[in-house]
Amino acid sequence: MSSPWFGSQRSQSMTEFALVAPILLLMLFGIIDFGRLLYIYGTLVEAANEGARVSIKASSPLPSNSDVENAAKNGAQSLYLANPCPNGPLPPTSGAGAQNPPGDQGWIFITEPNPPTTVETSPTYDAPGGQSPASATGSCSAINPFQSGTYPLQVTVRYNYLFFTPLLEQLAPSIILQAYATDYTEY
Template identity: 30%
Template structure:
């Protein structure tokens, strides 16, 4: 008899437990599904905002590094030690703009034009993606590529009335997000630094 009573108690408890578990399990399953749908809807927006913030930060960092490289390059160009050579200027721009591949602009040659008033055949050119071009005015490099021909016997042709040199650095920035690249594929970070010669 005792076994029968114990068996009845077990049946009642298990029926009661099944009754409790079924609604609880259905509710939990519904909540899990809702959370999954919400995540699927919100996650693309979250990742878009996050990667856009990263791209904007990269753009600001590129502008800061490029403008610093142009400023230091112009300061080096104004010194009397770089009267017959663009080599020191090139090295300074590459050193300060580290992290960004900066090369000499193919048009940064003898007879080029002022980047503030570009005109003529030797004006600054737009670099390829993820590359920067440094344009020195007035340049003393005699042949293309300017990096290999940066020493010259010709003195820098500085105007006696203006007495300034300029270094322009352009960097072709490419965003990480393909969506942004599709809308704004030609983001050029451009800085010009003008310094009076010493």
């Protein structure tokens, strides 16, 4: 028999659920965000590897920047990737002169290993052999393709990850994810 002064156990359970539910939902969406972050990073690694594989293979005709970009986009599956300055420079992600892709988008770069952060007018070899040479323009480095022998090329994919959970978005508005792959030319 329940006392009229003290409510039933049901109201106590509802109060406990009301206190615990927001924390559980925040944890659930945090786990979803973290899983999404890991998935996107793995996809970026795959995109960089696919781009690097295409950039070095001996084929007729030799691969160009657009071939490498298309391979990276195919490896990235459903992620949006663009190519603003295909052969660099790779701008810093924080501090003075920082430039990052728009939210939930990425950039592809095809460069020499350890790419510069400023525009180069006469870079070392920084493009696959099928690409035409070009001078530096605006904020983009010059293009100096490698024609024969063995030389390293690096494909870098940089992505601006935005959180799905509003509270996490307040703590860290975005995270810059970066993956790269370096391979040696086979032509």
